[in-house]
Amino acid sequence: MDKLKTVIKGLILAAMFFSGLASATTIATPKKPTLQSLKEPQIPAIHRTLSIKGYKTHSGTKILFIRTPGLPMFDALVSFAAGSAHTPHQPGLAAVTFSLLNEGVAGKDVNAIQATFDNLGARMDMGIGQDRTWFSLRSLSDESRRAPALELFAQVLGKPLLPEASLPAVKSQLQYFLDLEDQSHATQSRQMNLGQLFPDHGYAQSLYGTRAGLASITRTQAQDFHREAYAAGNAQITLVGDLTEEEAQRIGTQISAALPLGPATAAIQSVTSPTAPSLLRVERPSAQAYLRLVQPSVLRSSPDYDALQMAMRVFTNRLSNELRERRGLTYHVEAGLSALQVQGLLTIRLQTPPEQADAVLAHIKTMFSDFLAQGPTQEELDDSQQQLAGSAPLNSATNAQILNQLYAISAHNLPLDLDFSTQAALKLNLASIKTALNRHYHAEQWRVVILGPKADQQPLPAPIESATNAMCRAPDEIVAS
Numbered sequence: 001m002d003k004l005k006t007v008i009k010g011l012i013l014a015a016m017f018f019s020g021l022a023s024a025t026t027i028a029t030p031k032k033p034t035l036q037s038l039k040e041p042q043i044p045a046i047h048r049t050l051s052i053k054g055y056k057t058h059s060g061t062k063i064l065f066i067r068t069p070g071l072p073m074f075d076a077l078v079s080f081a082a083g084s085a086h087t088p089h090q091p092g093l094a095a096v097t098f099s100l101l102n103e104g105v106a107g108k109d110v111n112a113i114q115a116t117f118d119n120l121g122a123r124m125d126m127g128i129g130q131d132r133t134w135f136s137l138r139s140l141s142d143e144s145r146r147a148p149a150l151e152l153f154a155q156v157l158g159k160p161l162l163p164e165a166s167l168p169a170v171k172s173q174l175q176y177f178l179d180l181e182d183q184s185h186a187t188q189s190r191q192m193n194l195g196q197l198f199p200d201h202g203y204a205q206s207l208y209g210t211r212a213g214l215a216s217i218t219r220t221q222a223q224d225f226h227r228e229a230y231a232a233g234n235a236q237i238t239l240v241g242d243l244t245e246e247e248a249q250r251i252g253t254q255i256s257a258a259l260p261l262g263p264a265t266a267a268i269q270s271v272t273s274p275t276a277p278s279l280l281r282v283e284r285p286s287a288q289a290y291l292r293l294v295q296p297s298v299l300r301s302s303p304d305y306d307a308l309q310m311a312m313r314v315f316t317n318r319l320s321n322e323l324r325e326r327r328g329l330t331y332h333v334e335a336g337l338s339a340l341q342v343q344g345l346l347t348i349r350l351q352t353p354p355e356q357a358d359a360v361l362a363h364i365k366t367m368f369s370d371f372l373a374q375g376p377t378q379e380e381l382d383d384s385q386q387q388l389a390g391s392a393p394l395n396s397a398t399n400a401q402i403l404n405q406l407y408a409i410s411a412h413n414l415p416l417d418l419d420f421s422t423q424a425a426l427k428l429n430l431a432s433i434k435t436a437l438n439r440h441y442h443a444e445q446w447r448v449v450i451l452g453p454k455a456d457q458q459p460l461p462a463p464i465e466s467a468t469n470a471m472c473r474a475p476d477e478i479v480a481s
Contacts, residue, residue: 050402052409052416055249059261060233063252064410066240066418068399072141074241075403076150078157078255079134079411081341082229084209085202085268090217092209095174096167097222097229098128101135103166105155110166113156122149124156130203131268131341132411136403141242150251158258162226164219171217174208181206189290189451192280193347196447197273197294203340231262238406240399271296271343277444282451288351289452291361295445297346300339300412306424307436309337312346313384314376318367319348326463329353329360339412346441354455361448363460369443375434385426392422 055063087093102124103110117124122139135157139149181187195204208214228234237255239248273296298304312335319333333350348368352360376384396402396418405418414420 050396050418052406052418053245053248054416055252057232057253057256059256059259060263061235061237061252061256061259062410063237063239063249063256064406064416065238065243065245065248065252066402066406067243067245067248068240068402069242071399072242073138073399074141074146074239074243075136075138075399076153076251076255077134077136077238077403077407079132079236079238079407080230081131081234081265082133082225083129083131084205084207085130085341086229086265087209087225088202088205088269090209090221091205091213092174093213093217093221093225094133094229095128095208096170096214096217097162097225098126098133099170099174100162100166100222101160101226101230102126102156103170104161104163105152105159106161108152109163113152116152117149120145120149122153124153128207130207134407150254154255154258157230157255158260160226162219162222167217167219167222171214174214175211177208178206178211181208185284185286185290185451188282188284189292189349189449192282192449192451193292193294193447196278196280196449197296197345198271198343199274201271202268203271203343227260228262229265230259231265232256232259233261233263234265235259236407236410238403238410240403240406268342273343275445277446277448279448279450282449283454284451286354286452289354289357289450289455291350291352291357292449293348293361293364293446295346295441295447297337297344298440299342299344300408301414302344304436304440305337305339305344306421307428307433308346308440309421310381310384310388310425310428311371311376311433311437312336313388314380315368315371317380317384318371319350319364322363322367322463323350323352323360327461328464329356329461341411354452355458356460357450357452357455358457359460361450365443365446368441372437372441372443375430375437378430381428381430381433385428388422388425392419 050066050068053065053067055065057063082094082098084091084094102113105113108116113124120139122137122145124135124137126135127133135153137149137153139146181191191204191206198204235256237252239251243251298308316333316335319335323329323333324331330350330352333348335346335348338345338347348364350360396405402418408414409416409418417423
């Protein structure tokens, strides 16, 4: 009854408020309604209030947390500086150790681990990169489901059996992944590109090692690497979801306490890239030529990263318009930054007809040289900033998306703000972008891989002057029904 009275009272007050507005409008001079042109600058993205809390355990584990109480669930991600580049002396050791972690704990084999998570309505995922490995858990927030899921998750990370019996199967699986890489032209061209830029470095090796390296790895080596690389001081934990701050601290402490005691591992060895540009041609049977250009870039934590990323948004649009829309030479082309722990990369990649690979390469180089000299136009910058302002909130609409952003913030020691990068990008001007471009990049310092069939080279086709939907438009005689 009290609730009903409150609702009725609220409706009466609302009616009085709107009637007051109606009276006011009869007195005020009416204004002609106007529409804002889409060409006018739009309102920038509103800064959100997703607060990041940061902690550190006594054993050295870094913890970041964002509370999102909308759904009764949470996501935890634990990462370690234990990627493939940490074991260049024993290729494949990082991948073998990583793959053995969920093969068994006390009282449970790999199948029982999976069944337990399934019965609790929880899900565990895992992945390995060149710099880090990561393990994620999604679970209901309810204590009766959360507690056993977390206990098993922590056990997998901190007290795995790394069973000898699983070692042959793990090695066989990794060798199969190496076979798949040998069959993938995209992966081959990428590895060759990294070999040009990082000769004799762990970054140039496959995530899965080498066949010779895998064959010689023992369980004792995996145990030693786990004890060192999966130590509490080498771990970072990110938490997102329906948890209180106290619960998040308790979960982070629980996971950290389950890990072996130890400090952070030594950093990946620094990179010394050859200064001379290079071109590597690799003949492979293929309908298309795989073309990749790469040169050193900045770390993710660099003050210039956001300016360079915005520049590559603009340059990707230019490449797409020129190579796809106007000349029909590719379905997709992208210029982008990747942030390895000790060296950033600028990469341009596409597939194109083999007979025009050389002409496309020369055209891209010319376009990039002009871009360094002139920078983006004001219209290009405005369009890219408007697109970014509109899309940025959509990139953190779910817990999983927020978790990925939080993981990047943790791994690269970025400011504790989900929107800091977007806000920095929206403040950029033409001069700052052009300065950053010329501070870090060079028109001719490309390491290039062309992988595909041998073909007699042809010049670029003439551009299509009416470029709208040139790749997929219907003939003129076809009309919509």
